[in-house]
Amino acid sequence: MRDTVAPVSSSAERDFVTAHLDDLHADLDAWLRIPSISADPAHAADVAASAEWLAGALRRTGFPTVEIWPTAGAPAVYAEWPSADEGAPVALVYGHHDVQPVDPVELWEHPPFEPTVVEGPDGPELHARGAIDDKGNVAFHLLGIRAHLAATGRETPAVTVKLVIEGEEESGSPYFADLLRERRDRLDCDVVVVSDTGMAAPHLPSAVTSMRGLADAEITLRGPAVDLHSGSFGGAVPNPLHALADLVASLHDDQGRVTLPGFYDAVRALSDRERELMGRVPFDEREWLAGPAASRSTTGEAGFSTQERIGARPTAEVNGMWGGYQGPGHKTIIPAESHAKITFRLVADQRPEEIGPMVRAWVEANLPAGIEADVHVPAGGVAPCASDLDSPFMDALLRSIAQAWDSEPDSVLFMKEGGSGPEADLVEQLDAPLVFLGAGLPTDRIHSPNERVLLPMLHRGAEAAAHLWRELATVELRTR
Numbered sequence: 001m002r003d004t005v006a007p008v009s010s011s012a013e014r015d016f017v018t019a020h021l022d023d024l025h026a027d028l029d030a031w032l033r034i035p036s037i038s039a040d041p042a043h044a045a046d047v048a049a050s051a052e053w054l055a056g057a058l059r060r061t062g063f064p065t066v067e068i069w070p071t072a073g074a075p076a077v078y079a080e081w082p083s084a085d086e087g088a089p090v091a092l093v094y095g096h097h098d099v100q101p102v103d104p105v106e107l108w109e110h111p112p113f114e115p116t117v118v119e120g121p122d123g124p125e126l127h128a129r130g131a132i133d134d135k136g137n138v139a140f141h142l143l144g145i146r147a148h149l150a151a152t153g154r155e156t157p158a159v160t161v162k163l164v165i166e167g168e169e170e171s172g173s174p175y176f177a178d179l180l181r182e183r184r185d186r187l188d189c190d191v192v193v194v195s196d197t198g199m200a201a202p203h204l205p206s207a208v209t210s211m212r213g214l215a216d217a218e219i220t221l222r223g224p225a226v227d228l229h230s231g232s233f234g235g236a237v238p239n240p241l242h243a244l245a246d247l248v249a250s251l252h253d254d255q256g257r258v259t260l261p262g263f264y265d266a267v268r269a270l271s272d273r274e275r276e277l278m279g280r281v282p283f284d285e286r287e288w289l290a291g292p293a294a295s296r297s298t299t300g301e302a303g304f305s306t307q308e309r310i311g312a313r314p315t316a317e318v319n320g321m322w323g324g325y326q327g328p329g330h331k332t333i334i335p336a337e338s339h340a341k342i343t344f345r346l347v348a349d350q351r352p353e354e355i356g357p358m359v360r361a362w363v364e365a366n367l368p369a370g371i372e373a374d375v376h377v378p379a380g381g382v383a384p385c386a387s388d389l390d391s392p393f394m395d396a397l398l399r400s401i402a403q404a405w406d407s408e409p410d411s412v413l414f415m416k417e418g419g420s421g422p423e424a425d426l427v428e429q430l431d432a433p434l435v436f437l438g439a440g441l442p443t444d445r446i447h448s449p450n451e452r453v454l455l456p457m458l459h460r461g462a463e464a465a466a467h468l469w470r471e472l473a474t475v476e477l478r479t480r
Contacts, residue, residue: 011403012151013466017143017459024143024462025126025455027057031097031135032115032128038074038098038171047167050097051075054138054165061142062149063163069183071175074098074167078186081145083160089472090160092189094426095138095196096169099130100447107449118452122202125452132453133446137195137438138165140458144465151466158473162189166422169196173422174380180429190477191393191433192426193468195461197417198440200281202454205405206413207397208436210311210386213346214420215355216319219247219363220374221338227324230332238370240338241323247366248318248340256301258316258344260358261365268348270312277389277414278307292442311416315345345420352381383424387434389414396471397435404464437464 036050037043051068058066058079065080077097102112110116115128126136141163148157164187166176180187197208223240224233253259285306289295300309309315323338325331344355356377363373387394398409405412423434439461445451 011463011467013147014404014463016147016150017462017466020143020146021459024139024458027142028126028131028136028139028458029115031057031139032126032130033113035102035113036098036130036167037101038168039101044074047074047098051077051165051167054097055079057139057142058163061146069179071168071179073171073175076164076166076176076179078165078183079163080186081157081161083158083473084154084156085158085473087477088159089191089475089477090162090189091191091193091469091472092187092426092430092432093138093141093161093163093193093195094165094423095141095163095194096134096166097138098167098170099133099135100170100451102129102449104449109450112449112451117455120452120454122454122456124455126455127450127452129451131451132198132440132444133451134169134196136453136458137197137440137461138163140439140462141195141465143462145469147462147466148469152470157469159469161469162187169421172380172382173425176422177380177425177429180425184429187430189430189432190475191435191472192423192430194421194423194426194434194436195438196421197436197438198442198444199438199457200413200415200442202441202457204282204413205401205407205411206281206415207394207401208387208417208438209389209414210348211384211417211423212311212314212420213350213352213384213424214343214382215346215352216341216343216378216381217356217359218376219244219340219342219359220376221247221367222336222372222374223370224334224336227333227336230334233334237334238368239334240371241335243368243371244321244323244338244340246368247363248321248342250366251316251318251342255303256299258314260316260355260362262358263314263316263355266349266351266354267314270308274312275308278312278416279305281307281413281415283307288442292445307416310418312347314347314350317343317345319343345418346382346384348384348386350384352383355381382420382422383428384420385424385427385434387436391433392475393433393435393472396475397437397468399471400464400467401437403467404460437461437468 034050036047063079069076112129199206221240319341321340324335402409439457
């Protein structure tokens with residue numbers, strides 16, 4: 001077995017983590033067996049059971065305050081372990097305990113809620129839904145805080161550690177902002193540690209520095225009042241499916257840019273420093289295409305690298321199109337309606353609430369005669385967010401990651417995460433800066449069949465968390 005993240009030195013934190021890996025593995029095995037699929041109402045009881053399991057695990061770990069917070073949707077888990085040191089910084093860990101659906105289940109090599117260890121090219125892998133997204137990323141904190149206490153000989157952490165682990169991230173966090181507002185006094189902190197991301201590769205210590213925002217829309221086009229016989233009416237009345245095909249084909253121009261009027265008006269240009277930092281991350285486009293991308297070629301906005309398109313540029317994607325007859329054989333009709341779902345990934349300084357009016361104006365401007373449109377834009381959306389690369393909290397994070405990966409802080413790579421989450425709500429509601437500590441990899445197949453986590457990455461994540469509480473305690477706070 002080859003372990004590309006095998007340690008070459010040691011520390012008290014690492015020694016403790018190594019001696020207690022069975023605890024981490026046992027915790028994950030138990031937690032991953034709970035099918036906490038928040039998007040499926042049939043699994044509401046499982047999401048509640050997942051919250052109860054985590055609350056029990058946090059109490060076993062030693063957190064003196066552990067509570068389950070109900071919401072209008074799924075429950076969140078809150079925990080707090082105050083530092084005995086007066087004036088110690090307060091760190092809030094964010095993560096989620098719900099998971100994605102498992103469809104299509106027939107593509108799983110092992111049952112998705114029966115955790116299975118598989119030997120892989122980079123070491124042992126744990127396969128299960130939620131293995132890294134996000135139960136693995138949360139579970140390593142259970143071992144990390146124990147390692148911190150053991151290594152420092154403390155009875156309380158060097159910083160006050162809080163956790164808020166929500167239950168609806170995979171459903172868009174519809175009630176999370178409300179929860180943050182309602183519990184603002186309990187969640188007050190100096191820094192938020194987001195544990196729902198990852199690193200570039202097993203041997204490349206790295207830190208996510210930003211996440212994109214998200215907005216979505218569903219478009220319905222209507223033509224004839226009823227489905228019509230295509231022999232009697234074809235070529236004589238507008239076809240909503242034809243109109244939809246033309247519409248979505250016009251979503252991008254020949255340079256790969258989104259054609260919604262005003263879409264780029266608020267986009268903050270990438271600085272030379274940002275592009276240089278992103279360019280430091282090793283990237284083999286052919287390997288990426290053959291591996292995690294599972295695609296034949298790249299595409300996208302002209303003038304930007306694939307990495308920049310993924311993490312630092314706004315996008316528009318058609319997620320689904322349907323209409324007319326889709327059963328066996330044929331049914332010769334002109335359908336009355338057609339439908340499409342579109343999502344937009346946003347970057348600084350775009351706002352999700354500004355996208356809906358742009359979509360409506362774009363659809364209206366591109367409708368052919370005889371076609372009517374209904375554009376549904378769900379309320380909310382996700383705003384983009386970013387870390388301050390020059391903050392003392394970022395310095396503490398880089399030192400922690402470097403120690404866990406036997407590296408130097410200046411060698412830790414910076415990544416921009418192409419996905420989206422409720423991190424901007426944390427910034428806006430708590431008025432606190434973000435840092436990101438996660439142990440996932442681009443090859444972990446999150447949201448796909450056969451999700452996995454590379455176990456040595458979780459082990460290093462636990463060690464990095466143990467170092468982080470000590471390093472954050474050295475940050476001098478300007479205000480509280």
